[in-house]
Amino acid sequence: MGSVGLVLGAGGVVGGAYHAGALAALAEAAEWDARTADVVVGTSAGSIAAAALRAGLSGADQYARSTDGTLSPEGHALIGHLAPVVDLPTRPPFPRGLPLPASPQLAATALLPPWSARPLAALAGLLPAGSVPTAPIGDRIRAMFAGDWPEQPMWICALRLRDGSRVVFGRDDIKAPDVGTAVEASSAIPGYLQPVEIDGETYVDGGAHSPSNADVVAGLGLDLVIVVSPMSAPWTALRPSPNIGSRALASWVLEREVRAVRAAGTPVLVVEPTAEDLEVMGTNAMNPARRAAVARQARATTMQRLTHPAAADLVHRLVS
Numbered sequence: 001m002g003s004v005g006l007v008l009g010a011g012g013v014v015g016g017a018y019h020a021g022a023l024a025a026l027a028e029a030a031e032w033d034a035r036t037a038d039v040v041v042g043t044s045a046g047s048i049a050a051a052a053l054r055a056g057l058s059g060a061d062q063y064a065r066s067t068d069g070t071l072s073p074e075g076h077a078l079i080g081h082l083a084p085v086v087d088l089p090t091r092p093p094f095p096r097g098l099p100l101p102a103s104p105q106l107a108a109t110a111l112l113p114p115w116s117a118r119p120l121a122a123l124a125g126l127l128p129a130g131s132v133p134t135a136p137i138g139d140r141i142r143a144m145f146a147g148d149w150p151e152q153p154m155w156i157c158a159l160r161l162r163d164g165s166r167v168v169f170g171r172d173d174i175k176a177p178d179v180g181t182a183v184e185a186s187s188a189i190p191g192y193l194q195p196v197e198i199d200g201e202t203y204v205d206g207g208a209h210s211p212s213n214a215d216v217v218a219g220l221g222l223d224l225v226i227v228v229s230p231m232s233a234p235w236t237a238l239r240p241s242p243n244i245g246s247r248a249l250a251s252w253v254l255e256r257e258v259r260a261v262r263a264a265g266t267p268v269l270v271v272e273p274t275a276e277d278l279e280v281m282g283t284n285a286m287n288p289a290r291r292a293a294v295a296r297q298a299r300a301t302t303m304q305r306l307t308h309p310a311a312a313d314l315v316h317r318l319v320s
Helices: 012-029 045-055 059-066 073-079 104-111 119-126 135-144 179-187 244-263 275-281 288-307 309-319
Strands: 004-008 039-043 154-160 166-169 196-198 201-205 224-228 268-271
Touching (some): 012 045, 012 275, 045 179, 059 073, 166 179, 179 196, 179 201, 244 268, 268 309, 288 309
Parallel strands (some): 004 224, 039 154, 224 268
Antiparallel strands (some): 154 166
């Protein structure tokens, strides 16, 4: 088997369940353990899944956790003692008084000049600072790590609110206090979860830069990159719906990033929701009631994707 990079995109609670199903399918259909990836990139929900993999929690156990299944002995030893997941509010709390933009300067610079406008970053600057604490997310990650940052490469993407720059913890020369804090920063959804301060800088969800951030693995000389992207969808799967605009934008960004990876000579296997998946996922990415159904659906459709003849060459790279 050659070198493999794994990119896990944003997507909230529902996206996390999608990751669990996709990772379980990769283990079953391709007989590939995602924990062995040479580099793992995580954004928001993907940062949680990435950290869990590097802590030693397999895709199968992440799936079991999402579907209330039975953990393996290894998985039980790692997370069996942890309290049940505390579900975050399904909607951002309504702010009191007149909400002020978190970073008006970022909003202005992200929209100008128009040919390089970054609408997601602009939105992060325009929205008020979130009020829901991120500590419950970070605490669970910290409970899985006995030491410092894992030895195997793990890159966690966040957006620096001051200037809209993408920061990749684990790669860039900017250190987070621990993995849990990096994951909190990557998961701090603008206008919903509290921004995270690290060494005097404030960070929000890496999805405000890109829902996938797949381009960070371009040019690494990997033999294969697998991208699991819960927020995008194939163009043929997009239908008129309340969130079609955000999915279309995520698909456009992912398409551009995948082209960059392939242009550098690395084949890419993209796993993203089908039309059937989108029906199960719904429109609220923070709805915990859909967790088990989404994980099961994602596992089923990813199995179909991996066993299709069109994916045979890429899957062969995983098992050979």
